[in-house]
Amino acid sequence: VQLQASGGGLVQAGGSLRLSCTASGGTFSDYALAWVRQAPGKEREFVATINWDGSKTDYADSVKGRFTIPRDNARNTVYLQMNTLKPDDTAVYYCAASMIAWASGTRRIGEYGTWGQGTQVTVSS
Numbered sequence: 001v002q003l004q005a006s007g008g009g010l011v012q013a014g015g016s017l018r019l020s021c022t023a024s025g026g027t028f029s030d031y032a033l034a035w036v037r038q039a040p041g042k043e044r045e046f047v048a049t050i051n052w053d054g055s056k057t058d059y060a061d062s063v064k065g066r067f068t069i070p071r072d073n074a075r076n077t078v079y080l081q082m083n084t085l086k087p088d089d090t091a092v093y094y095c096a097a098s099m100i101a102w103a104s105g106t107r108r109i110g111e112y113g114t115w116g117q118g119t120q121v122t123v124s125s
Contacts (some may be wrong), residue, residue, distance in 0.1 A: 001114055002027030008039060008119030011085055019080040021095030021116055023046075028076040029053065032065045032098045032105040034112055035069060035080045037121075039090035046091070049105035056104050062088070085123045093116040 007019040019035065034049040048059045048069040057069055066085075071078040078095060096112035098105075106112075 001027070001031065003095050003097060003114060003116035005093065005116040005119045008093060008121045010112075010122045011123065013085060013087055013123055013125050015085050016047055016081070016083045017121060018023045018082070019095075019119060019121070021078045021080075021092055023076045023078075023093055024099065027081055029073045030102060031077040032101040032103075033069070034098070034109075035067075035078075035093055036096055036109055036112070037093045039088075041089040042091075042093070044109055045091075046107045046109055049101075050078065050106065051105045052102045060105060060107075061062050063089075063093060082121070085121075086124045087097065087125045090121060090123050094118045101117075106122065 005021045035047040038044045050057045050069045068081045095116040097114040098112045
């Protein structure tokens with residue numbers, strides 16, 4: 001499967017953005033999906049994950065209550081709805097797919113074998 005992320009941009013603190021990640025070339029429902037971010041000078045950080053049918057989700061503590069990760073298997077797309085954005089959310093956001101963790105999703109970045117190209121999110125104060 002190949003992943004294409006989009007939807008990043010510049011937003012003021014307190015605002016919202018929705019990222020999209022569309023898959024092609026595989027069976028979308030075979031995969032758990034995740035959003036992972038990387039800020040300048042920092043390591044990649046798990047943000048959110050969703051299992052194959054959307055029944056299980058998990059979030060990093062830093063985004064819990066502000067971000068959601070719905071998926072639409074009919075459209076081969078996973079989203080990251082980001083609300084109440086903070087300057088600390090500034091990063092490149094990557095979507096990733098894991099066949100190993102399809103049943104429950106996972107916070108372990110190493111279990112994601114397929115990655116999209118990343119989309120920049122910048123939150124100004």
